[in-house]
Amino acid sequence: MYQLGNLMKYVKQIDGFIKDLRRGMAHAHPHSVDALRAYLEELENARDIIMESDLESGENLDSLTEKLRECIRECIRPGYSGKPQVLPNPIPDPWKPPVTVTAVNIIFVCDISDSMFENGGLEIKNGKNGRIRQLLIDMAKKIESQAMSANVPTVVSLVGYADPTDKFGHNQPTFWTITLNKRPVSELDDAFTNINRKGWARGSDNPESGMTAMYKTIDTVYDNRIINGKPVENSIILVSDERNKMKNSQHLPHPKYRDEVSLAQVDGKFDQLKIQNRYALIPMQRGYTTNGTVGRVDWNRDVKKFFRQTKEYWGVSTAKDLNDWVKWTLDPTQAPKPK
Incomplete structure (x- = not known):
């Protein structure tokens, strides 16, 4: 006991x-x-x-x-x-951006009219890139950098477009140039420099036909590869300092170019290709006034309907302003659903 x-x-x-x-x-x-x-x-x-x-x-x-x-x-x-147990300081795992795609093709469709290179943002002044040129390059590099952490290959395409024609009918029927087609991101800076804008006649119509250029070139620059069981994520960005028009839009058609496409045509084409990442850097509330300065306007109401998100051309300064486009390109599941 x-x-x-x-x-x-x-x-x-x-x-x-x-x-x-x-x-x-x-x-x-x-x-x-x-x-x-x-x-x-x-x-x-x-x-x-x-x-x-x-x-x-x-x-x-x-x-x-x-x-x-x-x-x-x-x-x-x-x-x-009687002494407390001393635990080591926690060391968090390094942050990795959410990446759900297996490959990316960034497609820039850029207005290359003279105003874009004359303090419009694509110019080089005192050895430095203009605002728009630099932020587009930085955006592409940011996508590439974050994609590399997940072993996701990234390429870039660049389409430049001018006015459809001048009063003599020049530029027709093609008023665009494909400077890069699914190429390394490192080639983007030189590609802007190599655009031969002098090869295009100065247009006779202020509203641009960027939507038509986008429609006409997408079959060429579209990346239709399947990588690791998923299609390449094609993300397209329209860049222009002017009004853009389509058939039946708020702006009158070009007086000499009658082959502009309608919103229904562009929408149908991009829906068929399943391109959801559609963005535009265009003037909406600020734009060129009649005296040539940048003032208050009301532009591109019809054009905005096509894009997932639009940003004010004169309102962005660095690639940070385009962070949503980077995030949604790499992980489309985070993008807002269409209204």
Whole structure:
């Protein structure tokens, strides 16, 4: 009976330790809880073994329980020492952007009329890129950089377009040039420089036909590859400092070019190709006034309907302003659903 009494005393001590540990876990730091839980499980296992074993009293029982007590003390030594357990500072995993696509083709369709190179943003002044040229390059590099972390290949295409024709009928029937077609992002800067804008006659109509140029070139620059079981994510960005028009839009058609496309045609074409990432950097509330300065306007109402998101051409300054386009290109599931 003496040995059995000792055994019950030790079991009662174990129950006390278990109770204290559970109380401590309720107020401990999450990292401490993980450590204390390991001790708690050891004690509970020891108690279960004692309670479920067929024990016979004998000369070795006191020795057994003493060793068990030493084991328990070893498990919860920080509590006996009176010193808190010092846990290392957590080191978070490096942040990785969410990337759900397997490859990306960024398609820029850029107005290359003279105004774009005369303080419009595509110019090079004092050895530095203009605002629009630099932010488009930075945007493409940002997509490429984030995609590389997920081993997602990225290419870029560049379409430049001018006015459909001048008063002599020049530029027809083709008023666009494909400078890059699914090429490395590193070639984008030089591609802007190599656009031969002098090869296009200055147009006779201010509203641009960027939507038609986009429609006419998409079959060529579209990337139809399937990579790792998914189609390449084609993301298209229209860039212009002027009004853009389509057939039946708010702007009159070009007086000499009658082959402009309608919104229904462009929408149908891009829906067929399943291109959802459609963006535009165009003037909407600010644009060229009759005296040539940038002032308040109301442009591109019809054009905006085609795009997932539009940004004010004169309102963006750096690639940070286009972060949504970067994020939605790499992970289309984050993009807002069409209204």
